[in-house]
Amino acid sequence: MANMLGMDEIQMRLLREVADLHKVPEGAYNIRSNSEAAGRQSTANIEIIPKEGGNGIDIYIKPGTKNESVHIPVVMTKSGLKEVVYNDFHIGEDADVIIVAGCGIDNCGTQDSEHDGIHRFFVGKNAKIKYVEKHYGSGTGSGKRILNPGTEVYQEENSTVEMEMVQIKGVDDTTRDTTAELAAGAKLLVRERLMTHGEQRAISTYVVNLNGEGATADVVSRSVARDDSFQKFDAKIIGNAPCSGHTECDSIIMDRGRILAVPGLEANDVDAALVHEAAIGKIAGDQIIKLMTLGLTEQEAEEQIINGFLK
Amino acid sequence: MLELKNISFLVDDEGTDKEIIRDISLTIPDRKLVVITGPNGGGKSTLARLIVGIEKPTSGQILFNGEDITEKSITERAKMGIGFAFQQPVRFKGIQVLDLIRIATGRRTSVAEACEYLSAVGLCAHDYIDREVNSSLSGGELKRIEIATVLARATKLSVFDEPEAGIDLWSFQNLIDVFQNMRKNIKDSSILIISHQERILNIADEIIVLKDGKLEEEGGRDEVLPGLIGTASATRACEKLA
Secondary structure (H helix, E strand, C coil), rough: HHHHHCCCHHHHHCCCCCCCCCCCCCCEEEECCCCEEEEECCCCCCEEEECCCCCCEEEEECCCEEEEEEEEEEEECCCCCCEEEEEEEEECCCEEEEEEEEEEEEEECCEEEEEEEEEEEEECCCCCEEEEEHHHCCCCCCCEEEEEEEEEECCCCCCCCEEEEEEEEEECCCEEEEEEEEEECCCCEEEEEEEEECCCCEEEEEEECCCCCCCEEEEEEEECCCCCCEEEEEEEEECCCCCEEEEEEEEECCCCCCCEEEEEEEECCCCCEEEEEEEEECCHHHHHHHHHHHCHHHHHHHHHHHHHCCC | CCCEEEEEEEECCCEEEEEEEEEEEECCCCEEEEEECCCCCCCCCHHHHHCCCCCCEEEEEECCCEEECCCCCCCHHHHCCCEEECCCCCCCCCCEEEHHHHHHHHCCCHHHHHHHHHHHCCCCCCHCCCCCCCCCCHHHHHHHHHHHHHHHHCCCCEEEEECCCCHHHHHHHHHHHHHHHHCCCCCCCCEEEEECCCHHCCCCCCCEEEEEEEEEEEEEEHHHHEEEEEEEEEEEEHHHHH
């Protein structure tokens, strides 16, 4: 694949990290490498069209498309690149697809590298999507690896969106803004997993509007802040109709890490049932002791606990 | 074989030293199931924690198969072959039952093998192997998984701190069966159970009675048990309900 897409080993490694891609994916894909298209393929049901000016793509998924996937990974290996990309997903009624996005930055230079991906999802009636987004940074340069994803979700009646957002390693600075508008019977499920190290900073904000009867949202974040890193999780669910919403922030702090959780609920309808939970704390001492009695060292025990927590 | 020599353990109680364990010397021989009993607050659980390394004695010496382990860490003792089942099992978000069993065995145990350990503690393995060891499990389920992790380690010395606590009566007989099976397959290892349940005392080879941090009595079951019946050191399962 490296030859086919004209990519080098580092780019291929990033691609594996963010999209689990070891070869050219089946189905539709668009691979963006150092601000240029490295490969693109549409299928009979999924059409990928570049926007004018090259700053993004439109993805059209035909109504009724089932069991197909779209991969749209981004990799950056040049120091000092800064780009804003707009990707719009138009998902037809009754479709059922998996969308895998993700961005990997390898910055060995001294200048900051930044990718700001704005994804918009227009999800038709009864359509179902699973969206997986992974972020990864590597490289030993002093230049920062910056990712600022913006996600806007517009769900029509009885549609389902399941989002899995993962950022475990190497991203120095991230501001993630996610908004969602749900019509009657629509369902949104978000699972966010985040780990920050060193001096990293991550801010994640959700604003979910439940506008129709029977709309449901479940936004759950699990995160670990190590070293001197800082995280802010700000999740707001607004119930404008008879609906149900749940938001949860569950975090482990280590070393001198700091976490600010700001769960917010707003009920504008008497039949809106909204719940939030937030818990922040260090690893419980008895968890470490238990694993040590099974033969792990203190450090191995911590790693197991964190791996499980973020699984 | 485990030997405790003149073990004392003091804690700071609002400025004054409080002696939890007072100059205890005892031996847990190989090929024996030993039960430590005694009234609540007598120091039983503390003694177990000293043996496993969670607490360090203020004075005295602990020998395991002849080697001085007094200054060894929990991990080192675990690696030498000491296993421990907590009175109150710990919960972990995200870690599944299979993960925990694999950590216990120290290898990528097959699902089939892991299921054997779960079946041995009376859990339908199929229903539990993928469950998270979190608050979705009941106290009794957690307790059995805890015991399964100790079985999986196949240690030379297995220490159980009040294994019956949190287990319902229905499961209690099953628990006795688990220990009887362990006793049958004991080979050169030894089993130490902290308990004041008469039915657990009934399957002991030897009984040690701790009271006020001191060793009150020790000896073979037939010698010690008759004197304990009807006291706080040998309660019946039903009495716990009262």
